[in-house]
Amino acid sequence: MKSVLEGRPALKEEIDKIAEVAGYLWQNGWAERNGGNITVNITDLVDDGIKALPAIGEVKRIGTALPALKGTYFYCKGTGKRMRDLARRPMDNGSIIRVLDNCESYAIIADKEVLPTSELPSHLSVHARLIEKGSPYKATVHTHPIELIAMSHNKKFMKKDVLTNILWSMIPETKAFCPLGLGMVPYELPGSVELANATLNALEEYDVVMWEKHGVFAKGLDVMDAFDQIDVLSKSAKIYIDAKCMGFTPDGMSEEQMKEMTVAFNLPR
Numbered sequence: 001m002k003s004v005l006e007g008r009p010a011l012k013e014e015i016d017k018i019a020e021v022a023g024y025l026w027q028n029g030w031a032e033r034n035g036g037n038i039t040v041n042i043t044d045l046v047d048d049g050i051k052a053l054p055a056i057g058e059v060k061r062i063g064t065a066l067p068a069l070k071g072t073y074f075y076c077k078g079t080g081k082r083m084r085d086l087a088r089r090p091m092d093n094g095s096i097i098r099v100l101d102n103c104e105s106y107a108i109i110a111d112k113e114v115l116p117t118s119e120l121p122s123h124l125s126v127h128a129r130l131i132e133k134g135s136p137y138k139a140t141v142h143t144h145p146i147e148l149i150a151m152s153h154n155k156k157f158m159k160k161d162v163l164t165n166i167l168w169s170m171i172p173e174t175k176a177f178c179p180l181g182l183g184m185v186p187y188e189l190p191g192s193v194e195l196a197n198a199t200l201n202a203l204e205e206y207d208v209v210m211w212e213k214h215g216v217f218a219k220g221l222d223v224m225d226a227f228d229q230i231d232v233l234s235k236s237a238k239i240y241i242d243a244k245c246m247g248f249t250p251d252g253m254s255e256e257q258m259k260e261m262t263v264a265f266n267l268p269r
């Protein structure tokens with residue numbers, strides 16, 4: 001069967017980026033079994049040929065009404081699929097969906113009937129909020145970065161911006177490339193409405209949020225941008241933990257040095 005990616009270099013490039021990031025998540029040890037999710041809004045890359053594609057299988061309900069998503073298209077990782085498989089075969093381990101005009105249901109349109117992630121309602125809610133705000137962000141990533149999760153097992157790190165300031169102070173690049181810091185979402189049941197709502201709220205202020213004792217959820221301009229922000233935070237967490245393993249608490253950059261960064265790089269905080 002012909003893939004929807006054939007003859008569509010811009011769409012293929014976007015899907016290739018998703019596959020590349022899925023490989024990084026696996027290589028980093030952040031994506032055990034079917035852990036993690038990626039959804040990307042690809043509406044801007046959709047042509048008339050894609051718009052005319054029939055639904056594969058039955059139309060499915062999202063479980064919530066999202067008017068901002070009328071006529072939008074997304075690539076979604078498949079439910080139960082593994083990142084390490086998606087890295088090699090993105091269209092066998094994920095699919096492209098069309099949100100229907102009632103804004104309550106969707107159809108899979110390419111390449112195969114791979115059911116989207118069970119976290120689809122929460123991912124789509126985030127995309128709907130981004131569209132409502134006129135945001136240029138197109139991608140959301142959920143993954144399980146080991147060191148960041150380990151740090152979330154300590155209540156003192158869960159207080160607002162405590163971890164942000166520690167991670168920013170480990171290496172200047174973290175503040176420069178994750179300039180809004182790391183939001184904190186207290187533990188909620190995976191897949192619950194409570195977790196989705198808390199995530200939506202935290203993403204008003206941050207690009208990356210920590211789900212206590214679970215993982216991170218990030219939004220970005222594209223999937224690479226979302227990954228990079230998680231990656232720099234994770235790097236800082238590793239430096240902190242390495243210092244602790246050597247028997248000392250790292251000094252971190254001083255307040256002055258952090259302020260100097262804000263000014264020099266014109267950072268928002």
Ligand SMILES: [Zn+2]
Nearest residue numbers: 035036214215
């Ligand atoms: Zn998870």
